[in-house]
Amino acid sequence: MNEVIxxxxxxNLQRARTSVKWVIFAVISGIVVGLxxxxxxxxxSKVTQLRxxxxxxxxxxxxxxxxxxxxxxxxxxxxxxxTNLVISSIHSGDNLPLRMAPLIFISTLxxxxxxxxxxxxxxxxxxxxxxxxxxxxxxKFDEKDKHIMTMCGMSAAFSxxxxxxxxxxxxxxxxxxxxxxxxxxxxxxxxAALIAHGIAGYFGAEAEIFLLSxxxxxxxxxxxxxxxxxxxxxxxxxxxxxxxxxxxxxxKKFLQxxxxxxxxxxxxVIVLTLLVGDQRYNGSGIALIEPCMEGNVRWEMFLxxxxxxxxxxxxxxxxxxxxxSFCIGGTFGCLIGNLMGFSPSLCTAVGMTAVFCGVTNxxxxxxxxxxxxxxxxxxxxxxxxxxxxxMLSGYYGLYHSQKIMYSKYKTNYINKKAQ
Numbered sequence: 151m152n153e154v155i156x157x158x159x160x161x162n163l164q165r166a167r168t169s170v171k172w173v174i175f176a177v178i179s180g181i182v183v184g185l186x187x188x189x190x191x192x193x194x195s196k197v198t199q200l201r202x203x204x205x206x207x208x209x210x211x212x213x214x215x216x217x218x219x220x221x222x223x224x225x226x227x228x229x230x231x232x233t234n235l236v237i238s239s240i241h242s243g244d245n246l247p248l249r250m251a252p253l254i255f256i257s258t259l260x261x262x263x264x265x266x267x268x269x270x271x272x273x274x275x276x277x278x279x280x281x282x283x284x285x286x287x288x289x290k291f292d293e294k295d296k297h298i299m300t301m302c303g304m305s306a307a308f309s310x311x312x313x314x315x316x317x318x319x320x321x322x323x324x325x326x327x328x329x330x331x332x333x334x335x336x337x338x339x340x341x342a343a344l345i346a347h348g349i350a351g352y353f354g355a356e357a358e359i360f361l362l363s364x365x366x367x368x369x370x371x372x373x374x375x376x377x378x379x380x381x382x383x384x385x386x387x388x389x390x391x392x393x394x395x396x397x398x399x400x401x402k403k404f405l406q407x408x409x410x411x412x413x414x415x416x417x418x419v420i421v422l423t424l425l426v427g428d429q430r431y432n433g434s435g436i437a438l439i440e441p442c443m444e445g446n447v448r449w450e451m452f453l454x455x456x457x458x459x460x461x462x463x464x465x466x467x468x469x470x471x472x473x474x475s476f477c478i479g480g481t482f483g484c485l486i487g488n489l490m491g492f493s494p495s496l497c498t499a500v501g502m503t504a505v506f507c508g509v510t511n512x513x514x515x516x517x518x519x520x521x522x523x524x525x526x527x528x529x530x531x532x533x534x535x536x537x538x539x540x541m542l543s544g545y546y547g548l549y550h551s552q553k554i555m556y557s558k559y560k561t562n563y564i565n566k567k568a569q
Contacts (some may be wrong), residue, residue: 165291168336172298176338179285180345183278183530187310188350190255190277193310194270198433200453203474205429208265211556212416215467219408225249227236231551232468233272236279236304240326252279257468260352265432266419267458268469270311273471275322280305294468298335299324305339313350317519319343324512325549329556331514338394358436360443360524366495368530372492379486379497380535382505384542386452386482390475391459391546391569393456397464407433415465422458431458434469435477439502442484445494451481471548472506479505499524500535507536511558511568516540543568 162567201207227249231238258273282303286296301322309318319340323332351357366372405411423429430438431454438451459474483501487494499520507516513536520532545554549569557564 157229163403164340172338172389173341174268174392175201175285175289175299176302176341177345179282179338180306180342180348183281183303184310184346184349186251186281187274187307187346188353188355191311191350191355192261192353193255195261197259199515201263201265201429201433208420208423208429209262211264211266211419213265214260214266215412215416215465216409217424218468219264219466220261221253221257222320223408224255227253229322233275233470234261234549234551235526236275236300237326237549239279239283240300240332246283246300248280248281248284249521251277254468256468258289261469262433263461263465265429266416266422266462266467266469267432267435267455267474268462268471269309269434269473269475269476270470271472272488274307274311274469275304278303278305282306287483289360295442298332301332301335301336302342304392306342306420310344310346310355312519313347313355313359314522315343316522317515318347320518321510321512321515324515325510325552327552328511328552331507358523360439361495362445362493362524362528363495365496365527366493373530375490375492376496376531376534377538379483379490379500380524380538381503381542382486383479383482383504383535384508384539386478386542387475387505387539388546389507390459390471391455391477391548393460394463394471394548395550395569397460401464401466404472412466415461415467418461418465420456422454422461426454430453434473435459435471438477439480439498441496442480443485443495445488446482447484447488447565449485449493452478452485457479460549471509475505475509475548476502479503496528496531499528499533503532504535504539508546511538511540511543511547511554513540 157223207250254273254276261268279300282299283296291413305318309315322339323335403413405414424501435455455474455478468470480498483497486499503516503520507513517532517536541558550567552568554566554568
């Protein structure tokens with residue numbers, strides 16, 4: 151009997167030590183990554199402003215691309231797969247070097263300064279993941295604990311840049327393996343996300359928040375309309391993934407030299423910009439969303455943003471795909487809302503949420519980010535949106551390293567990579 155009691159006491163002490171350890175290292179990760187993420191936020195804001203003030207900078211995009219490839223070559227990281235490497239490091243133990251952090255930091259700034267069409271969350275996930283992983287290495291964590299530290303860093307960086315701590319805390323646990331949540335990382339990810347959010351807010355980083363100006367009552371008719379829109383957005387998310395991966399494949403097929411590839415990509419983006427006549431599709435595209443909340447949209451906007459982003463990222467420029475997916479979803483949602491004669495602000499929000507869910511295969515994170523960006527008043531609409539988008543977007547995704555563990559249609563274990 152005494153042996154049983156002693157065993158229980160030791161077991162409880164071990165759990166207490168583990169809990170304290172994760173609280174301590176979540177705080178460390180939140181502070182370190184939160185500070186880095188905040189610096190990155192303000193650097194991104196500055197280069198975006200500079201590009202707006204000096205549109206001629208886009209002519210330097212091919213040269214900036216050569217500098218990016220040269221930097222990766224100099225640090226022997228030519229085969230870097232970006233966010234895919236961060237994800238694969240969690241479920242397969244691939245090496246995640248610290249040098250990824252400064253590389254993606256500088257390369258993303260160059261891409262945005264010179265007019266590439268990309269987001270910033272790819273940099274956030276890679277920055278946070280590599281720093282978190284390095285903290286785990288520094289304190290000699292075992293492989294599984296390093297994975298938790300990687301997720302911790304991802305949550306902190308995402309939270310600092312977007313100002314959405316709820317979604318940031320869950321996203322890093324949900325995006326790795328669809329159908330399985332890494333709940334062991336819940337406490338550290340939540341703490342790291344909240345601390346990073348607090349640090350970013352203290353220094354004046356602003357969250358992405360959009361107000362719903364016209365929210366109709368939730369009725370059967372409105373629910374049907376939103377369900378149709380969510381289903382269409384799921385198809386748009388598939389198209390975006392296919393276009394992104396197809397562009398990358400085509401670039402590599404016809405231009406095997408990475409310098410020629412990124413040089414050509416820069417020229418293509420310049421030509422596209424000249425054809426459009428302005429730079430509204432360059433950068434992240436977040437500025438296109440605000441007019442959509444008022445119902446101001448052109449039918450071709452979502453397609454052009456897809457093409458600009460695929461041309462940029464497929465060539466080897468650095469950034470992310472999630473903010474462009476918000477732009478694509480928002481412009482498409484507003485377009486369909488206008489055609490249906492339904493609330494443009496709600497349809498814009500639904501489009502953003504649905505396409506984000508479709509390209510990431512992360513329904514819980516999508517629901518949380520909709521609450522943080524648009525408020526809770528539209529909850530039933532967002533709940534429907536996430537459900538339909540997740541189910542109808544199939545097994546496509548932004549990240550090839552993401553594993554679909556369970557079928558979206560049956561309770562079957564399938565363990566396949568996203569297409």
